[in-house]
Amino acid sequence: MPSRPAPVSAPLSAPLRNDIYVWQRAWTPALGQAMDRAAPDVAAWRVLAAEVSAEGRTAPVLLNDGRLEALRAHLAGRPVILVVRIDGRVGDTDPAPLVAAALAPLERWRRAGVAVAGLEIDHDCPTSRLPFYARFLKELHARLGGTRLSITALPTWLPAPALTDVVAVPDEVVLQVHAVAAPTDGLFNPAQAAHWVAAYARRFTTPFRVALPDYGARVSWNADDSLATVEGETPLLAGGAHANELMVRPADVAAFLNDLRAKAPPNLKGIAWFRLPTADDRRAWSLATWAAVARGETPLGHVVARAEATTTPGLSSLVLANDGTADAKLPSGLDLPAACPLGDGANGYARDPLAPQATPRLVRLSPGLLPAGGRRAVGWLRCPDSPSPPVIHVRP
Incomplete structure (x- = not known):
């Protein structure tokens, strides 16, 4: 027809x-x-x-x-x-x-x-x-x-x-x-x-x-x-x-x-x-x-990485947080500060063995989503000589 x-x-x-x-x-x-x-x-x-x-x-x-x-x-x-x-x-x-x-x-x-x-x-x-x-x-x-x-x-x-x-x-x-x-x-x-x-x-x-x-x-x-x-x-x-x-x-x-x-x-x-x-x-x-x-909204995800101090001096937990209004893809990697020579990944992240010691980084092992408002602990850092919280760069 x-x-x-x-x-x-x-x-x-x-x-x-x-x-x-x-x-x-x-x-x-x-x-x-x-x-x-x-x-x-x-x-x-x-x-x-x-x-x-x-x-x-x-x-x-x-x-x-x-x-x-x-x-x-x-x-x-x-x-x-x-x-x-x-x-x-x-x-x-x-x-x-x-x-x-x-x-x-x-x-x-x-x-x-x-x-x-x-x-x-x-x-x-x-x-x-x-x-x-x-x-x-x-x-x-x-x-x-x-x-x-x-x-x-x-x-x-x-x-x-x-x-x-x-x-x-x-x-x-x-x-x-x-x-x-x-x-x-x-x-x-x-x-x-x-x-x-x-x-x-x-x-x-x-x-x-x-x-x-x-x-x-x-x-x-x-x-x-x-x-x-x-x-x-x-x-x-x-x-x-x-x-x-x-x-x-x-x-x-x-x-x-x-x-x-x-x-x-x-x-x-x-x-x-x-x-x-x-x-x-x-x-x-x-x-x-x-x-x-x-409903017609345009929510956006925004993932940041934070080094949160622990009870052990110089030791910080690495945490990803989605401060946006939508689920966001987990970052492909995290660039760590040179002032923090010791550290490793966890919960889906690992230290990149190919990265130079002066520019250490973590790499994502498998993709995923971080829900809006969600947090994920992804590793730890030891920064014995850093007077301020270390800055972590997030790779898309």
């Missing part, structure tokens, strides 16, 4: 609504606490309910530990969109088994008392298989009755003619503008994301949301620079030839949102954040930073 011409862009008369993905595989107390704290800024929860493997096997997620009752207790009256993730390598001969796999979690959750408002399919299928995907969605939509259907969409699909048939089926599309493509790329490029949003809006009138990231990931590549693994909130035991820790800066996302609000197309309905930060998730922003960005 051909898409109607897209309407002309116009400013939004109201703020963009914020949905957020609950992507955890098991229920924890931290998850419930995060939902309670996030609820005032959330319009709807998009909850991962099941995953369909490449072989077509369906694995429930939160239902595994019987904690749907706990989930219901933390919904705060917000609607739930149940998400079924389908492996991109799944076979494409017959849509019927996939339709059954997608409907099964919906039926189970409703029997368990969860008032599901919609079903979302997250399927990163190859562009060449979009015609099959459209067939699957049509069959699924016909079985849903009055339940709304949404899908996630990859930017790589945008030039494909077959995408017209895919987008014509669901009630809503979630355009994912965060991705990993190459070792030199990050997780989020604001200019590229704006280009993808404009490209979608020019071509389609189906209502859509933009999926934005609030997380980091350890990404590894094979020797030929093909993607090997993406490690997020769940640790992986696999690896590649080389790896990077990629982190999305809150200021970058806030700037993108400010531009988006100013010139949003009329069929843009809001933001879908990936993912709900919890205290257990060491690769996501803090919940306070996410909430600030979601």
